[in-house]
Amino acid sequence: MTGLKDTPPHFRDADKRTLLQTHYLFSKLSPKQIDRLAACIVGKSVLRGTSICAKGDPGSSLFVVCQGSVKISVPSADGHDAVLNLIGKGDVFGEIALLDGRPRTADVVAITDCELCVIERRDFLPLVKEEPEIALKMIEILCAKLRRTTEQAENLMFLPLPSRLARTLLRLSDGDEGSCERKVAVTQKDLGNIIGMSRESTNRQLRIWEEQEWVRLERGGIVILSVTALERIAESDTEGEGRVSKDGSSARTRGHPSRRRAAHGSSG
Numbered sequence: 001m002t003g004l005k006d007t008p009p010h011f012r013d014a015d016k017r018t019l020l021q022t023h024y025l026f027s028k029l030s031p032k033q034i035d036r037l038a039a040c041i042v043g044k045s046v047l048r049g050t051s052i053c054a055k056g057d058p059g060s061s062l063f064v065v066c067q068g069s070v071k072i073s074v075p076s077a078d079g080h081d082a083v084l085n086l087i088g089k090g091d092v093f094g095e096i097a098l099l100d101g102r103p104r105t106a107d108v109v110a111i112t113d114c115e116l117c118v119i120e121r122r123d124f125l126p127l128v129k130e131e132p133e134i135a136l137k138m139i140e141i142l143c144a145k146l147r148r149t150t151e152q153a154e155n156l157m158f159l160p161l162p163s164r165l166a167r168t169l170l171r172l173s174d175g176d177e178g179s180c181e182r183k184v185a186v187t188q189k190d191l192g193n194i195i196g197m198s199r200e201s202t203n204r205q206l207r208i209w210e211e212q213e214w215v216r217l218e219r220g221g222i223v224i225l226s227v228t229a230l231e232r233i234a235e236s237d238t239e240g241e242g243r244v245s246k247d248g249s250s251a252r253t254r255g256h257p258s259r260r261r262a263a264h265g266s267s268g
Helices: 013-022 031-038 095-100 121-130 132-158 161-172 188-195 199-211 227-234 239-243
Strands: 004-006 042-046 051-053 061-067 070-075 081-087 107-110 114-120 182-184 215-218 221-224
Touching: 013 031, 031 121, 061 095, 061 121, 081 132, 081 188, 095 132, 114 121, 121 132, 132 161, 132 188, 161 182, 161 188, 161 199, 161 221, 161 227, 188 199, 199 215
Parallel strands: none
Antiparallel strands: 004 042, 042 114, 051 107, 061 114, 070 081, 070 107, 182 221, 215 221
16 A cells, blocks of 8 residues: 555544444444454555545455545456445445455546545454454445435436436435535546546536536536436436526427347345
C-alpha cells in the first residue's frame, strides 16, 4: 500500500472500540471480541489522489472508511478506467481478497483526504469463525455488491443515457431523504466512466438539466436540486424522459419507441 501514513495519535483505542460497536459489520461482537479486534486495528491517513491498492496486489487486509471517499475502478489497456463504485464513510472494501487470500480485483484511489481503519486477514478470520453473525454480514455485503454490479451491467445494456445518469446521481448523492438539495462529490469524468459514456456526452446531458434547474454543476461535484425530476427520469427507459418540461411533466412528443428488455439471466 503506497502513500498511506499512520493516523496521528488522536485515533485512540476508545475511538476504535466506538467504531466497532457502532459499525453494522462488527456490532454483534462481544466486548471481549471488540477489545481484541480494536487492539489489531491500524489507522491510516490517506491524501486525495493516493493509490490505496492496485489490481493484482496481494490481498491481506480489510479497509473501513472512517472519513472521506474512495473510487474503485478497473484499468483498461487504453488508459480508460471502468469505475465500479464510489464509496464513503462507513463503507468497507477489500473483503474479496481478504476472504479468499487472492490478489486484489480492482484499483482503489482516494478521491478526498481519507481516514481509514485497516484490519489484517490474520486477525479478522479467527473472529469470523467464532462469530457467525460476521460471516452473515460479509455475505450480505458481497451479495449487495453483486446485485449492484448486475444492475450496472443491465443499465448499460438497456437504459438510455439520461436514465443511467439519473440513477447514478441519486445513488451517489449525500443528504437526507427530505432535503431539497443533495450533493454528489464526483468528477464528470468519473461519472461518465461509471455509466459508460464519454465526459463530453455526460456534460452535455448535465448542462440540459442545469438549464432546467434540476442540478447545479460545481467544481468537483454536482448538486441535485430536484430529486423528483431525476427520480422520474431514472424510472424511464426512453430518451425523451431526460428532456421533460420545467414543471416536471414528461416530454414524450418525440415519439421515441419504448425499449423492450431482452430476456436475460439474473443472479437474483
